Amino acid sequence: MVDLVSLKDVSLNSKVLLLNGLGYQSDGIFVLDKEGKKVSDRYLEIPVKVENMVIFPGSEVILDDNELSISRYIEEFGDVF
């Protein structure tokens, strides 16, 4: 089990600084990788927006916050929550 930190009420600035700490960046809307390319949800292959991102352990999995992607994550990595 891991501790859960909610990003819901965290400022955009802090979320982007968190992404920077993890080696990512942002254009203020989307999560970008080191090369500035949009990071896609692993399971839906849609660009992940900072306001709707979740970040899970397991090779730094950045997903869109929706039930489908999170279910897929649990099936791949187990219920770490």
Place this chain on the structure above:
Amino acid sequence: MSSDDSIDNSFESLAKGATKGALEWTSEKISDLVKRFRERNLAFIKEQKTIDIVREQYSSGEGKFYQRYIKDKDVLFIIRMGLTLRKIEDDGPRMSNLREKIFYKYKTRGLHIAEFVQNRLLNRYVGMLIDELESLDNLGKDIENVLKEIDKHVLFVQRIEKSQDIILKTLTIINSHSPSKFALSATKSAVEVIKECEDKLVSALTDYDLEVIREKETYNLFFKKKKTID
């Protein structure tokens, strides 16, 4: 100007317009969070509710029932998404968002399977299958076969459709495939449309018995082929 500058400037302008009162983290706090994340002690979520909703579908009786009998992983996953849709159907925006995602990933057939589950039609269908089964060995395969050809077994009625078109579609499917069971499903404003079809379909489908299933804002007509006496 480099592409990096462009990104930074764009971000600054957006950040300035961000909602006041949002939680600001110090650099020390962020460093600590990053460290704990790298040690795999932490996950960043948006809402606890999303996690809870997802987990419930794996622990529910229905979820476990289908896990036992459905071997096709994609079909089982879509069934879980259908259960999730049912769980969140009182939360319109959340349900719309998940429906979009299911459609994006699994197209029309996947969404129809999920709706079939959401509207409790699969449960009723399984109940009918169990009534007819001599052995449970084939139950999973029978369910999978129905779901993989979902559009031969159910018609989801849209509010913009005319009743005569729905009747024609229904009769075309039934005459083409002669399914042992066939359902029509409507939600909200489409319920009135399906009710307009009900009597005419009963008259036309003399080989079938009708069962009406009402569920919150959903209205389903379930036609089951009458048993022939040899």
